[in-house]
Amino acid sequence: MNRREDQVFVWPVYTRIIHWLIAFSFTLAFIFSIEENLLNLHVAVGIIFGLMLVYRIIWGFVGPQYARFSTLKLSLAKLKFYFVEKVQNRWREIPAGHNPASSWYTLIVLSGGSVISITGLLLYGIQEGKGYLGFLNHDYYMYMDTLFNFHIYSAYILLIWVIIHISGVLLEQFYHKTNMVFAMVTGYKKAKGEDSKTGKYKSGLTYVFLIISALVFFVSTDGRNNPFVATIYKQHDYKHESFTYYTECGACHKPYPPFILPQSSWERIRGDLKNHFGEEISPTMKKGENRISLNDQTVIFNYLKKHSADKNTKEVSVKVMKSLGGARGRKSITKIRYWKDTHADIPQHVFKSKKVKRKANCFVCHKNFEKGMLEDIDIKIPK
Ligand code: HEC
Ligand code: HEC
Structure with missing residues (x-):
């Protein structure tokens, strides 16, 4: 490595790896949140994000000098001076390690990221009934919307900070020419101070952590039968649970799981069997x-x-x-606002296509729906 006179070795390879893993996992988590059926990948990169934060926090106590919390420059006077000097003196000399702005940013990422990770894990358990916290669904389901809001708004707020951070770094790189972008690649930064050193046992610690994280990642992307992503819900066998329902109503369509409609809807469907979606069903028929x-x-x-x-x-x-609020249930779930909202992005012609035919043909897009499962990863619109 050609090293220039005015450069200092500030970021050992482990610090850089952690930095980029935090950055990439955060970005990927955003990308994988676009579609419901990418939830597994979203969770897998989310777990990596969370693990890297934990590691970064440990690193803040035992890591190499410039990564330590004790070297962060958190005085507000210094922060102000940093910006004043930035404006006044383009060629000012900066210290090795974190400057006051990036010191604050480190704290923002660690605290904001922790909120995102913790609410994400709770949401996965409470809303989806999945993962190690799936058991919380039964008692805390009423908080799913609140958690969801905390989770996504904290992610958006952190995204804004990320953009500010990147702008600041680009300014350092191209205006002040402190080589800040490449410092996180090569480890060398144009600054004043001593070179950073890492002991052997710390490198070992990092290897162990990275290997564990990689394992967790592969295990959680791999599907549904491991504790990181397993669901608490069992598949139903409606034939076994209610033979009468399965055979009598099953004459025309697969069994709709009872939990998709409230009692009042089932009562209305019963009261209206003579005109059941265009079919006549009655005890007096042959x-x-x-x-x-x-x-x-x-x-x-x-x-x-x-x-x-x-x-x-x-x-x-x-x-x-x-x-539904306090309103009486409808005869069809497709007339309920929640269903309309969740399917609003699907073009109408899809529901009329040869393979789908009708909105209420849930079974073709939601695999295992007839077994009472509504897993995000099972959603697939037939082509
Ligand atoms: C004679 C055929 C037939 C029988 C028997 C039948 N259904 Fe249906 N069912 C239909 C048709 C047709 C639809 C309309 C599907 C659509 O909207 O495209 C339907 C729709 C439904 C829906 C609406 C799903 C939704 O939310 O939109 C429910 C629920 C339902 N049936 C329940 C039952 C139950 C319970 C029984 C047994 C008591 C039963 N069905 C028996 C033909 C039948
Ligand atoms: C044409 C295919 C299709 C049909 C038919 C269909 N869905 Fe969906 N459904 C989807 C897609 C795609 C999504 C995910 C939308 C998204 O990513 O925002 C979805 C989302 C959902 C969700 C939300 C899942 C979640 O975890 O947020 C529920 C609940 C749901 N569908 C239930 C039903 C029921 C019940 C029926 C039948 C009455 C039905 N769907 C019919 C394609 C379909």
Whole structure:
């Protein structure tokens, strides 16, 4: 490495790796939040982000000198002086390590990032019923919206800080010419101070941490049968749970899971069987036609009402109930605002396509829906 006279070795390779892993995992988490069915990847990079923050915090106590919290320059007077000098003297000399602005930024990333990671983990457990915190869904489902807002707004706020940080770095690079961009690549910065050193055991610590993180990453991207992403919900076998519902109503369509509609909706559907979405169903019809005896109807609707949305803490149930407010349930979930909102981006012609045919044909886009599963990673619009 050709080293110039005026340069100092400030960022050992481990500090740089952590810096870039934090930056890339944050960026990727944003990208993977665009589509619901990328949730697994979003969570995997989110876990890396969180682990790197933990590591950065440890590094702040035991790491090489310029990474330590004790070397951060947090006095407000110094921060002000930094900006004043920046404006007044283009060729001012800067110290090795963090300047006052980047010292504050470090704290912002660590605290903001912690909020994002913790709310993300809680949300994954409480809203999705997944991961190590999935068990929290039952008791804390009412907080899913609040957590969601905390999670995304803290991410947006940190994004604004990231943009400010990048602007500052580019200014240092191209206006003040302190080589700040490449300092995080090569480790060398144009500054005054001593070279940084890392001991062997610290390098070892980093290797162990990086290997653990890589393992966690691969395990969590790998699918659904590991504790990082496993769901708390079991697949239903409706044939087994209510044979009458499965066979009688199953004559025309796969079983809709009872938890997608409230009791009041199931009552309306029962009351309206004579005009069931254009089909006539009644106890007086001949065998072989759409006949369901009154007795079977009671069995079926008792079963459906017992497991309806108002008795469930799954995301879809909670959100259907919330979206209804105090209003009576509709006959079709596709008429409920929550459903309309979640499917607003899908063009109408998709629902009329040969493979989908109807909005209520949930089963073709949501794999395993007939087993009571509504996993984000299972969403796929047939082409
Ligand atoms: C004779 C055929 C037939 C039978 C039997 C039948 N259904 Fe349906 N069902 C339909 C049709 C057709 C639709 C309309 C699908 C659509 O909207 O495109 C429908 C839609 C539904 C929906 C609406 C889903 C939604 O939210 O939009 C529910 C719920 C439902 N049926 C429940 C039942 C239940 C419960 C039974 C048994 C008591 C039953 N169905 C029996 C034909 C039938
Ligand atoms: C044409 C395919 C298609 C059909 C049919 C369809 N969906 Fe969806 N659904 C999607 C897509 C795509 C998304 C994800 C939208 C997004 O990424 O914002 C989604 C999202 C959802 C969500 C939100 C998932 C979450 O975790 O936020 C629920 C709940 C849902 N669908 C239920 C249903 C039900 C119930 C039906 C049937 C009445 C249905 N969907 C019919 C494609 C479909």
